[in-house]
Amino acid sequence: MKKITIFFILLSIKLMSQASFNVIYEADYKLQYKDQNIQNAIVQEDAFALLINEKESYFKNMNKYVGDSLRYEKKLNDNSNVNDHFKYYTFFRENIGVTNGKIYVTAPISNKNFKYEETNDINWNLVNEYKTIGKYKTQKATTKKYGRTWIAWFTKDIPFPFGPYKFNKLPGLILEVYDDKNDYHYTLYKFGKRKYLCKSANMNTDATLVDKSRIFDYQRKEIADQNQFNDVIEDKETLNFLRKKSAEKAKNYNPIELNIY
Template sequence: MKIFYSLILLFLMIFVKSQTGFDVLYEADYKLIYKDQKSNAVSQEDTFALLINGKESYYKNMKKYIMDSLKLEKKINEKSGIAVGLKYSTDFPEYIGTTSGKLYVTSPVANKIFKYEESNNFEWKLINEFRIIGKYKCQKAVIKKYGRSWVAWFTEEIPFPFGPYKFNKLPGLIIEIFDEKKDYVFSMYNFRKRKYFARSANMEPKATLVNKAKIFDYQRREIADPNTYNKLIDDPETLRMIMKKAQERAKNYNPIELSIE
């Protein structure tokens, strides 16, 4: 009986650990250049960390990664003020866990935290074209996914089937990927060995599970309603600036996924 309870305790410890962190062996960092639907849209940039342990990967925005680490170390908290929130704000706040069978996505919407799951069913077409990107020999692959046509360049020199955002299941790490209109262009700028437990990987293990279609509906409604910010911000000038940006974003909304399939 004592052995039984010890096993139960061990299982619970492993379960809790798996819900709140991620064992990291390698890290790939990506830069994203993206733009909205305006014909003269100015490109914007953001960066992301892809944490890898061989069988799984975990992807999150670099600013969110830094902010979550600071929260965990109690250097900032929910009362740190709007300036801190703006410093670490991003258009891409979701966390994405990738396994061979499923994708697990956690995302804040309108001050609530939701999560959804989807099947990991990427069916790539490998193209007999090669190029050197940085120091890696890369091969071309194409796919139609989420309402866009994508071109990826991957390398078997880094034998992990992962990449930025949800993209994965190629015979090597994705070094570069972009859609045909180049609204979204991901490029890896750093790859290194790591060996640590990222306690701040998923700060929201108790997020509410919803259907994917529902969370996308929540996001569109939030973007279309800039009055969401009224109850969050007291300073009139800051509120006017944020509402103006929100209205502009709603008008030219260009999500990475044009369809949820």
């Protein structure tokens, strides 16, 4: 029993720190979201890649996926043009690894890298409703997680129990998932075989392990930071205006996770 416990501890450490990921399939998703909890909030859009093998998945923003690959190949570095860096910037900077038992998250925050893990205990209710998405027959499932009620559509035609963000543990790939207010809506737009070793999956292997509660809702805290413009704006009137706007945006910020669990 002691040897088994040590094995799983070592496996956990490996998954938390590994830089590469063995990819067999890739599922690409579009996210439409409202990051402000106000009336007539602007719907924004972003893209993400879900890397899949038989036992685990790895999820990251598409800009970060491409940008990290270029950084790994030394084609994007500190000497690169600022516009090149901006092209691959994303507000969604987390790397999310999912196994059957755990979810591992690495998050760059204020020029530092942090990581946390949480139990993969999502529970779905299967609903006797079906619809066709593209060429796939899908079934509906619902769950309550992270302070929201979620609706998912999965297909048994693609027998991988994974999906976008932290959503998984259904008997087939999740093609669409959204909350009941439709603030966050993921939709699959591409799926295919991609057998290769992604060496740049996690470029933040120096991340400090912390409890999730320490960095929960960190985006709101970054948005509200009153000192974030000090090094780039000298005009006091403009600086005060930006500080006021950032405070308003942070107050109305609508994160995908409304609570930790």
